[in-house]
Amino acid sequence: MGEIRTSNLGYPRIGEKREWKKLLEAYWAGNVTEDDFFKTMKEYRLLGLKKQKEAGIDLIPVGDFSFYDHVLDHSTMFGLVPNRFDQVGEANRLETYFAIARGTKEAPASEMTKWFNTNYHYIVPELEDKKPKLVHNKPLEAYLEAKEELGIEGKPVLLGPFTFLKLSKGYQSNDFEQHLNDFIPIYIEILQQLEQAGVKWVQIDEPSLVKTLTNEEIRLFTSTYHKLKEAVPQLQVILQTYFDAVSFYEEIISLPVEAIGLDFVHGYDENIASLKEFGFPADKYLALGIIDGRNIWKENLQNIDKKLTEVTTVVPLEQLILQPSSSLLHVPVTLKHETKLDSLVLSALAFSDEKLVELSTVKHFATANAEEKAVVLEKNNQLFKQISSSDWRRNGVSESSERKTKRATSVKERQKVQNEKFQLPLLPTTTIGSFPQTKEVRKSRNLWRKGELTNEAYTTFVQEQIKKWIKIQEDLELDVFVHGEFERNDMVEFFGEKLGGFVFTQNGWVQSYGSRCVKPPVIFGDVQFLEEMTVAETVYAQSLTEKRVKGMLTGPVTILNWSFVRNDLTRQEVAYQIAEALIEEVEALEAAGIEMIQVDEPAIREGLPLKEKDWATYLNWAVEAFRISTATVKDSTQIHTHMCYSDFRTIIHSISDLDADVISIETSRSAGEIISTFETNVYDKGIGLGVYDIHSPRVPSVNEMTKVIERALEVLPQELFWVNPDCGLKTRGEEETVAALKNMVEAAKEIRVKSEATQLS
Ligand SMILES: CN1c2c(nc(N)[nH]c2=O)NC[C@@H]1CNc1ccc(C(=O)N[C@@H](CCC(=O)N[C@@H](CCC(=O)N[C@@H](CCC(=O)O)C(=O)O)C(=O)O)C(=O)O)cc1
Ligand SMILES: N[C@@H](CCS)C(=O)O
Numbered sequence: 001m002g003e004i005r006t007s008n009l010g011y012p013r014i015g016e017k018r019e020w021k022k023l024l025e026a027y028w029a030g031n032v033t034e035d036d037f038f039k040t041m042k043e044y045r046l047l048g049l050k051k052q053k054e055a056g057i058d059l060i061p062v063g064d065f066s067f068y069d070h071v072l073d074h075s076t077m078f079g080l081v082p083n084r085f086d087q088v089g090e091a092n093r094l095e096t097y098f099a100i101a102r103g104t105k106e107a108p109a110s111e112m113t114k115w116f117n118t119n120y121h122y123i124v125p126e127l128e129d130k131k132p133k134l135v136h137n138k139p140l141e142a143y144l145e146a147k148e149e150l151g152i153e154g155k156p157v158l159l160g161p162f163t164f165l166k167l168s169k170g171y172q173s174n175d176f177e178q179h180l181n182d183f184i185p186i187y188i189e190i191l192q193q194l195e196q197a198g199v200k201w202v203q204i205d206e207p208s209l210v211k212t213l214t215n216e217e218i219r220l221f222t223s224t225y226h227k228l229k230e231a232v233p234q235l236q237v238i239l240q241t242y243f244d245a246v247s248f249y250e251e252i253i254s255l256p257v258e259a260i261g262l263d264f265v266h267g268y269d270e271n272i273a274s275l276k277e278f279g280f281p282a283d284k285y286l287a288l289g290i291i292d293g294r295n296i297w298k299e300n301l302q303n304i305d306k307k308l309t310e311v312t313t314v315v316p317l318e319q320l321i322l323q324p325s326s327s328l329l330h331v332p333v334t335l336k337h338e339t340k341l342d343s344l345v346l347s348a349l350a351f352s353d354e355k356l357v358e359l360s361t362v363k364h365f366a367t368a369n370a371e372e373k374a375v376v377l378e379k380n381n382q383l384f385k386q387i388s389s390s391d392w393r394r395n396g397v398s399e400s401s402e403r404k405t406k407r408a409t410s411v412k413e414r415q416k417v418q419n420e421k422f423q424l425p426l427l428p429t430t431t432i433g434s435f436p437q438t439k440e441v442r443k444s445r446n447l448w449r450k451g452e453l454t455n456e457a458y459t460t461f462v463q464e465q466i467k468k469w470i471k472i473q474e475d476l477e478l479d480v481f482v483h484g485e486f487e488r489n490d491m492v493e494f495f496g497e498k499l500g501g502f503v504f505t506q507n508g509w510v511q512s513y514g515s516r517c518v519k520p521p522v523i524f525g526d527v528q529f530l531e532e533m534t535v536a537e538t539v540y541a542q543s544l545t546e547k548r549v550k551g552m553l554t555g556p557v558t559i560l561n562w563s564f565v566r567n568d569l570t571r572q573e574v575a576y577q578i579a580e581a582l583i584e585e586v587e588a589l590e591a592a593g594i595e596m597i598q599v600d601e602p603a604i605r606e607g608l609p610l611k612e613k614d615w616a617t618y619l620n621w622a623v624e625a626f627r628i629s630t631a632t633v634k635d636s637t638q639i640h641t642h643m644c645y646s647d648f649r650t651i652i653h654s655i656s657d658l659d660a661d662v663i664s665i666e667t668s669r670s671a672g673e674i675i676s677t678f679e680t681n682v683y684d685k686g687i688g689l690g691v692y693d694i695h696s697p698r699v700p701s702v703n704e705m706t707k708v709i710e711r712a713l714e715v716l717p718q719e720l721f722w723v724n725p726d727c728g729l730k731t732r733g734e735e736e737t738v739a740a741l742k743n744m745v746e747a748a749k750e751i752r753v754k755s756e757a758t759q760l761s
């Protein structure tokens with residue numbers, strides 16, 4: 001089998017300083033021509049490939065680059081353009097592509113949801129009545145380009161048919177096999193064209209293999225891969241999994257492929273146990289995910305050494321392909337531009353480019369003699385000793401026996417007190433927290449950060465925004481107000497900057513969806529409450545109105561899930577540290593007279609382990625963390641929470657266990673599917689199911705929203721129902737935001753009138 005090789009599974013597309021994002025937005029704004037768009041995108045694509053080549057990666061992925069989302073790339077490659085976009089016309093492929101992702105005036109965008117347990121969002125393929133067909137072969141185009149332009153013998157990457165179909169909507173689960181059969185000929189066509197072009201290795205991603213599967217599903221999977229192999233006997237296939245250990249290990253290693261890619265970071269315990277129990281075929285490569293593709297810490301070589309020693313008791317070194325555990329899409333690009341980090345912190349980090357270098361180090365390390373190994377190990381050990389004995393980690397885990405995890409009374413009793421106090425109308429209207437983060441808002445913050453705007457001037461600017469939007473909310477006649485979150489760069493990064501234990505990067509961006517990026521804060525030390533974080537802005541907003549202003553915090557599980565978290569403590573331990581810091585802020589808001597406090601937990605669902613057997617453990621501590629962050633308030637203080645971007649149907653009981661007085665959940669992008677959950681589950685707390693999608697500039701009509709509300713009221717009691725958008729409005733423009741909210745308030749009023757009329761008759 002020859003020399004040990006390195007491989008990469010996918011490279012971030014956003015660029016070192018988000019130049020990809022800026023180009024996309026400039027194109028959408030009409031400031032860049034289509035020709036220039038394609039030309040510059042090509043430069044970015046090739047730059048990523050060049051860097052991987054220079055890092056000495058043997059198998060460089062091609063075809064993973066995207067103008068928006070790789071799942072959407074597959075949908076359009078298969079001709080799966082939903083019928084409602086027919087009017088955009090097949091003539092302009094790029095326009096149609098963006099229309100599906102972003103919606104048009106006439107047609108709502110396709111649904112967007114979480115990519116497995118990450119903060120990346122993909123566009124959900126819609127099958128409708130069209131049969132898939134091969135419109136163009138994207139991996140082939142990418143392969144030819146890399147070869148012609150850079151002389152790179154790339155490894156085309158494809159999302160496999162099983163996972164693609166699993167992620168799609170628009171079919172009954174009984175029809176899964178029939179649809180899978182529709183895709184097989186298309187995959188065969190793609191693979192045959194690759195084989196004919198001289199491709200040596202192709203990577204087929206099937207991350208669904210790490211989820212809980214049935215015997216029938218694995219049977220279908222197996223028969224699919226037999227059919228693919230028969231069609232392309234010469235092409236070497238890496239069947240790639242990631243994010244956890246595989247279910248059905250024995251069946252998977254018997255598939256007719258040349259290499260099996262397994263995650264030996266996140267699924268280590270189970271994957272190694274399977275490897276030891278069932279062995280590994282001598283005629284296949286094990287593509288060993290050994291560098292963490294989901295976190296930003298430099299690898300501890302002692303751990304790697306231990307893992308390699310265990311793995312090589314079963315699989316000889318020369319049968320290994322060393323690689324990151326997943327695509328590097330989920331980590332930032334480079335540390336090159338981080339000029340402000342503490343030197344110890346900097347020495348502990350590795351972003352994508354540094355991970356590729358680490359991969360080469362591991363390759364040399366794996367084949368080094370004992371003496372060489374000892375030298376490298378010693379140096380690496382020193383670093384980890386320095387980190388663990390640093391001041392950052394001085395406190396360790398708090399052993400708090402004082403933690404309160406339960407509110408003093410039941411929700412029923414609290415509802416009585418709160419109804420009496422707040423006197424809200426039927427179907428109260430509110431928003432989720434943020435109002436448009438306009439260019440002006442971001443620019444002021446940027447100037448302030450650079451020291452070109454004083455603290456006073458920035459505070460005054462933020463106050464002006466708050467004042468403006470309190471007036472808008474008054475004019476709209478919303479019932480419960482928010483201050484608008486103008487002082488926040490991001491709902492997680494903002495809190496990270498104010499709490500102890502976090503550090504920040506200047507360019508540690510990762511793609512969240514489309515052109516939108518986030519810069520996850522880094523939890524390096526023990527999390528601590530240092531000072532009030534939100535009280536001043538909330539109290540200021542409250543001073544301007546008689547209506548209640550909701551305090552607005554991000555919850556412990558979301559801060560955890562959207563940060564890069566130290567890996568020397570368990571995630572549960574870190575979540576509790578964050579929760580204990582947040583309850584201090586909740587108490588400070590309450591003491592300052594704020595009587596409604598929203599603690600957002602949009603990321604609670606994405607942190608759910610991929611295998612159902614692991615759910616209960618996670619949900620227990622996640623729910624507990626939320627409760628620690630909210631439990632001590634008075635009965636009359638109304639705790640709200642908010643969730644979005646995920647399918648919550650399966651965890652509705654845990655959502656109820658959070659014991660929040662009111663929850664707002666996104667509904668509209670999934671066509672109200674969650675509503676049906678309440679047909680079979682009794683929910684006894686306040687609930688607002690989002691009545692319109694906030695991802696599109698399209699202004700929904702009153703009629704559209706009354707329909708959503710009426711549908712929801714078929715299954716939820718009207719006394720508990722709230723009317724709100726799906727999520728915060730930070731990405732929207734001012735005009736469309738006001739217009740949409742005006743219609744939303746109108747819709748609530750119409751239904752109130754109808755409801756009163758029904759009660760009278
Ligand atoms: C609710 N969502 C969130 C997720 N994860 C988070 N961590 N945060 C979230 O809110 N996951 C699920 C969803 C995903 N949704 C979104 C929605 C919107 C964005 C977004 O708008 N991202 C911005 C970056 C936001 C930010 O941090 N802005 C900073 C820096 C702004 C900036 O770029 N400055 C410029 C200069 C500006 C100027 O002078 O005009 C620069 O540095 O060059 C800030 O506001 O201060 C984005 O731009 O992509 C993300 C996820
Ligand atoms: N309060 C936040 C929640 C986003 S999930 C916002 O409104 O942006």
Ligand SMILES: [Zn+2]
Binds near residue numbers: 432643
């Ligand atoms: Zn949200």
